[in-house]
Amino acid sequence: MEASVLYNVPHDIPWKVFIPLYFYFTGLSAGSFILSTLSTVFGIKRFKPMALPAAIISFLLLLLAPACLIVDLQQPTRFWHTLVPEYFNPTSALSYGSWLLTLYPIANLIYIYFIYVKNDRVTKIIGTMTVPLAIFVHAYTGFAFALVRARAWWHSALMPGFFLTSALLSGIALLVLVAMIMDRLRSEKLELDLYKSLRIMMIGILLTDLFWTGSFWLTLLVSNSDGHASILLALHETFYLWGEIFAGMLIPLAILVYPRTGNNKIWLSFASVLIICGVFLMRYSVVFIGFDIPLS
Amino acid sequence: MSETETKHSTSIRDTSLNVQKVDLKPKRWGMIVDQRRCIGCHSCTVACKSENNVPLGYWRSWVKGIQKGDFPKAGNMFLRRLCNQCDSPPCVQVCPVQATVRRPEDGVVIMYYGKCIGCGMCIAACPYDARFFNPIRNTADKCDFCASRIDNGLEPACVEACVSKALIFGDVDDPNSEIFDILATVPTSVIKPELGTKPKVFYIQADHSLKGRIQFSEDFKEAIIDYRKSIPSPDATYWETRDQK
Numbered sequence: 001m002e003a004s005v006l007y008n009v010p011h012d013i014p015w016k017v018f019i020p021l022y023f024y025f026t027g028l029s030a031g032s033f034i035l036s037t038l039s040t041v042f043g044i045k046r047f048k049p050m051a052l053p054a055a056i057i058s059f060l061l062l063l064l065a066p067a068c069l070i071v072d073l074q075q076p077t078r079f080w081h082t083l084v085p086e087y088f089n090p091t092s093a094l095s096y097g098s099w100l101l102t103l104y105p106i107a108n109l110i111y112i113y114f115i116y117v118k119n120d121r122v123t124k125i126i127g128t129m130t131v132p133l134a135i136f137v138h139a140y141t142g143f144a145f146a147l148v149r150a151r152a153w154w155h156s157a158l159m160p161g162f163f164l165t166s167a168l169l170s171g172i173a174l175l176v177l178v179a180m181i182m183d184r185l186r187s188e189k190l191e192l193d194l195y196k197s198l199r200i201m202m203i204g205i206l207l208t209d210l211f212w213t214g215s216f217w218l219t220l221l222v223s224n225s226d227g228h229a230s231i232l233l234a235l236h237e238t239f240y241l242w243g244e245i246f247a248g249m250l251i252p253l254a255i256l257v258y259p260r261t262g263n264n265k266i267w268l269s270f271a272s273v274l275i276i277c278g279v280f281l282m283r284y285s286v287v288f289i290g291f292d293i294p295l296s
Numbered sequence: 297m298s299e300t301e302t303k304h305s306t307s308i309r310d311t312s313l314n315v316q317k318v319d320l321k322p323k324r325w326g327m328i329v330d331q332r333r334c335i336g337c338h339s340c341t342v343a344c345k346s347e348n349n350v351p352l353g354y355w356r357s358w359v360k361g362i363q364k365g366d367f368p369k370a371g372n373m374f375l376r377r378l379c380n381q382c383d384s385p386p387c388v389q390v391c392p393v394q395a396t397v398r399r400p401e402d403g404v405v406i407m408y409y410g411k412c413i414g415c416g417m418c419i420a421a422c423p424y425d426a427r428f429f430n431p432i433r434n435t436a437d438k439c440d441f442c443a444s445r446i447d448n449g450l451e452p453a454c455v456e457a458c459v460s461k462a463l464i465f466g467d468v469d470d471p472n473s474e475i476f477d478i479l480a481t482v483p484t485s486v487i488k489p490e491l492g493t494k495p496k497v498f499y500i501q502a503d504h505s506l507k508g509r510i511q512f513s514e515d516f517k518e519a520i521i522d523y524r525k526s527i528p529s530p531d532a533t534y535w536e537t538r539d540q541k
Contacts, residue, residue, distance in 0.1 A: 003505035006361035006372070011354075011428040014416025014436075074414025074434040081413050087393040094392035094417055149491050150386055150423035224490075296360070296377060296425035 013291045018072040020283035023141050024170070025065035026101075027163065027279065030138040031171015033058040033108065034131065040115065041127040046194055053178055054171075055112045058134075062105045069101075093144040100140060104133045138167045145286065152220065152227035153234070153290040162212040169205045170279035172198055173272035180269050195268065199256055202275065206253045213245065226293055233292050240285045248278015324383075324403040325441055326468035326496035327455070328478055329376045331503075333462035336361060336374040343457030344378075347442060351432050356439040357454060362506055375506035376463070378454070379426040379439035380487060380495035381405050387418035387427060387438075396436070399443075403496065406440045409433055423491050441465075468496060 036054035039047040070079045081087055082098035089095045107130040114123040142160030149155050176198050183190055220231035234240045252271040261267035336359060344350065344357045357378035364371050385405050387396050395411035396418055398404070412435035419427045419436055430437035442452035450456070455465040466475035478484075484498040487507050 003362045003364045003503075006363055008360040009355045009358040009377070011419065011425050014419040014429060069415075072415075074416070074429055074436075075412065078411075078413040081393040081395075081411060084393070087395075087411065089391055089394050091389045092392045092417075094390065094415065098392060144390075144417070148386065148390065148421045150421055291420070294425070295423055 008296060010294055010296060013288070015287065015291075016072055017284075018068040020280065020287045022065050022068035022072070023163070023283040023287070024280045025061045025068060026138055026141060027167030027283070028170050028174055028276075029058045029061035029065060030134045030164075031167045031169065032061070032175055033134045033171070034168060035171055035175050036115075037127045037131055040120070040123045041131060046191070046197060049182070049190055050175060050179065050194070052112070052115050053182065054175055055108065055115055057174065057178065058171075059105060059108045059112060062101075062108060066101050093140050093147055097137070097140040097144065100133060100137045104130070104137045107133055135164065138164055145290070150295060151230075151290045151293065152223055153230040153293070154286070156216065156219070158212055158215055159286075162209070162216075165205050165208045165212065166279050166282055169202065169209060170276055172202050172205070173275040173279075176202075176272040177269055177276075180265060195265070196263075199262055199268065202271075203253065203256050206249055206256070206275075210249055210253070213249070230289060230293050234285065234289045237285065237289065239281055240289065244278055244281040244285055247274055248281055252278070321469070322401050322403070323470070324468045324496065325381070325446060326403075326466065326475055326479075326498065327378075327381075327441070327452075328464040328475055328484065328498045328500065329502070330462045330464065331374065331376075331499060331501045333460045334359075334374045334376060335460055335462075336372065337459055339457045339459055340376060340454035340463065343453040344439070347445070347453035350437070351430060354428055354430065354437075356426075356437065360506060362503070364503070364505065373503050373506055375499070375502055376454075377424070377426070378497060379405065379441075380424050380493065380497045381441060383494035383496065384492060386421045386423060386491075386493060390417045390421045392417065396438075402446070404441050404443055404446070405438070406443050407436060407438060409435050409437075412436055423488050423493060424495075 032054040035047065036051045036058065038044045039051045070076050073079060082095065083102060107126065111123065111126045111130050114126055139160045142163035145154035146156060146159035176195070179190055179194065179198075217231060220227040222228075223231075252274045255261045255267050255271040255274075261271075338359050341355060341358050345355070348356055350356050357376070360375040360377050362373050362375075364373065381404055383398070383403060385396075385398055388398050388405060392415060393411050393413055395408045395413070396405060397408070399406055414429065414435050416429070416436070419429065422438075427436055427438045429435070442450075442454075445452060451465050455463045464475050464478060466473035468475060468479065470476055478500075479498060482500055484500055485502060486495040486498055487502075489495075
């Protein structure tokens with residue numbers, strides 16, 4: 001039977017655009033850090049020239065990310081409460097996250113120092129210890145959503161994985177742009193093999209992201225009424241369907257897969273820009289489509 | 297003389313025993329909302345606002361109203377909404393600084409306003425949309441069964457204000473309480489039991505369309521936008537725009 005709401009009290013969305021921006025910056029940071037460790041820890045020599053710039057970008061983004069979080073607080077001067085051991089909440093992803101966000105930039109800075117002084121042995125040790133930190137820093141943001149059972153759009157075991165892969169994707173795309181700029185500025189050119197392997201990595205991760213997205217759609221379509229409503233609502237959103245999925249995933253994938261455009265530097269950087277914007281839209285849609293379903 | 301002395305000492309022992317008893321058996325405060333008796337007068341909403349000094353445009357507890365059917369076969373129904381005081385509260389689970397806790401001695405979920413950093417995670421995680429940012433305190437805020445009143449032996453303000461005795465408050469575990477009696481003999485339901493939050497606010501004869509689940513229909517987008525627009529109760533933005541004028 002049809003029922004219409006006469007009156008009700010909806011509460012405001014507690015978050016502003018700083019929250020998706022924060023996820024985006026930590027994602028970019030973790031992604032570029034992992035790319036930096038490819039040569040220093042995993043010993044893939046081809047990525048050697050990228051190690052230092054990637055690590056520096058990762059550190060700079062890490063200064064921006066917590067700033068976004070603190071700006072979004074209603075009581076910004078109390079941010080240090082999250083680091084008081086007595087207040088630590090073992091069931092809260094945010095509690096772990098605030099510690100990770102404190103430890104990771106410090107480890108990152110030490111790592112940058114040892115790359116800078118070209119001490120390969122110590123760099124490898126520090127890098128090996130920092131890689132799990134980088135992964136956890138980003139995975140925890142996925143858990144912050146996955147552990148909210150109230151909202152069907154967030155409550156999914158795929159969330160941490162999706163966040164990690166898209167973090168890596170945005171990190172690689174940013175590094176492609178940085179490599180282009182380095183090529184322009186420096187006298188010694190980067191080898192073309194580097195671009196090729198970055199391109200293949202981007203294709204692989206884009207396909208993984210599309211797989212995650214498809215899994216989300218299918219499971220939500222046959223989920224409970226909240227889940228079903230959120231996927232139908234998401235497919236109506238222009239920024240989700242046309243922005244994130246079409247412009248942020250399918251078009252870059254087509255550009256990268258097609259050899260003539262994939263090997264062209266201008267097309268490659270265009271695809272990277274699209275990917276970087278698409279990953280931001282992914283963060284944005286995860287956060288705000290979750291709030292579209294009224295709960296009261 | 298000696299008799300009175302022994303009497304005196306036993307009475308002291310008795311009180312100490314009572315205190316121990318209270319310590320051993322924690323209370324579990326709960327509430328029954330009897331929809332058969334509710335007349336939709338909003339006294340509870342007003343009493344809550346004045347008792348807890350809730351800023352204009354924000355509500356700790358409110359009454360949701362729906363209309364079903366078409367005239368002449370139509371009905372108005374009300375759902376008294378407040379924090380469900382879950383036994384397994386999602387808000388306590390996500391709080392990064394333990395600013396909101398479930399009190400072990402009586403099961404009420406309360407806020408420590410001085411600890412709260414205002415991250416909004418609890419507001420996002422509450423399945424009942426019972427939490428909000430208090431614009432004056434700049435922290436999260438919620439219904440706490442009027443904790444300061446129940447600690448001093450009073451009933452919550454809404455229960456005292458209810459004109460038709462539709463709200464029954466008491467210890468869910470105490471076999472001598474009225475609420476225990478009703479829970480045992482009358483069919484009751486809670487909101488969103490499938491989430492496993494174990495709410496302690498029970499409803500008698502609450503219609504399923506009142507309980508906040510989205511109705512299935514093919515045009516979801518329009519339905520949800522209409523839902524938001526069709527709510528005439530003044531929300532926070534109403535007061536903001538009014539002040540600007």
